[in-house]
Amino acid sequence: MSKLSTTSTFQHRLESQMNHWRNEGLMREISWFGMCENQDGDPVLRYEGKDLIDFSSNDYLGFNRSPEIQLASREGMEEFGNGAKASRLICGSTFPFQELEARLAQWKGTESALFFSTGYQMNVSILPALTESGDIILMDRLVHASLVDGARLSAARTHTFRHNDPGHLVSRIESAVRFLPEGRHIFVVTEGLFSMDGDYGILREIAELKRRFPLVVVVDEAHSSGIMGPSGRGMAHELGVSESMDVLLGTGGKAMGVCGGFICGSSVMIRWLQQKARGWMFSTAPPPGVVAGLTTSLALMRSSLGQERREKLWQNVRLLSQLLNKAPDTASPIIPIVVGDESATMKARQELSDAGFWVGAVRYPAVPKNQARLRITLSAIHSEKSISRLAHIINKMDCMRISKAE
Ligand SMILES: Cc1ncc(COP(=O)(O)O)c(C=O)c1O
16 A cells, blocks of 8 residues: 555544544634733633633632742743753752752641642653552542543553442442452542532541551542642641541642642652652653742742632632522532533533633543533632623523533
């Protein structure tokens, strides 16, 4: 077969699969944005010549445009260069990393911490690094794709348990214990605040189970870090169960307003990851300026400004929950409105965009098929005026007459 015909059959294969996705309402398109703020301080996206108030980002504390973080990043960049030049174990471990990791560990109350370029890169690396053949991973069915991918790459056997169902988790643990080879471990993996459903993980129940069974507990606090618990330490601290969590994960790209992922835990585990976490070892370290910016973001989060922002965020959560005719049962800054049908979800998003708002539209594979949803996220910098207007428009939409998440 000639080179040209192979190329064209390959292109054809891609096109026909994408046509199928198009018909199913599952095709993704990039939207290109400019960015600014309106006169009320709301975050605004400039899209196709229109200003849309952004209710889709994970910038919960409004730190994305913080001048203090920008200044620290600029200074870090001037001193340490535009990029890290190499991976962490070659010469990429400059002082900003040392400072950030020490402060992250102190904040989370753990012995040590390790910073990754992204949360995805971290999650896809840590389960393969921490587990070995014969170990068993028990994952909440709704954990983030990055943890699922990490489990797939690991040598451990993986089972899911029904979302936030302690009874089902216990039955999974009991059968895992029966089959567990000598010297192997059971890893329980969940989240502090679930990214697509906006409900909280069963950390208290898992901490209780850890007293009965030999578990290694991994909790992803990507969305709960910064917004829950004292100084924004996260859900495990809010519930007073952080001592029972062996692995605390967080991200720098959400409440911290920058980027990256971090893992906090024992010094032994962090030393181990420095030998085994491939996404950390075999990748150029993130830019030191970004890391310096994150250290300032962390300081802001722990300051009175951080506290004020958290209070304002929760005030906004309460306001939107009160105003929506059909608010989710759990109050959190992530508000899913399950429409079901994928195309109908995209249409509902368009309706909101026509009205001047940009919200997330989440479809398979980010959520199960036929559970497509609008994902509204709140920030401390949203004004009451924009929240009231958004609620008013949503309440009039057809999709609000369709059921919400089971
Ligand atoms: C729960 C959870 N973990 C990890 C990640 C990945 O983090 P990052 O966006 O930094 O790659 C996300 C991203 O949305 C997430 O929601």
